[in-house]
Amino acid sequence: MAYVISDDCVSCGSCEGGCPVGAISQGDAHFEIDADACVECGACAGQCPVGAISQG
Structure with missing residues (x-):
């Protein structure tokens, strides 16, 4: 199941740079x-400083 980003996201962009695909x-x-x-x-998920990413 793909990962999802919740509304807790602060739009810092850390996750975008950490995604290999x-x-x-x-x-x-x-x-x-x-x-x-x-x-x-x-x-x-490991890159997100606010824990807004989880497996959906």
């Missing part, structure tokens, strides 16, 4: 993960 981009309210591109590695 480029599945994360800036959305309207906060960063978003493209579920089809996500390889479920969890690298983004």
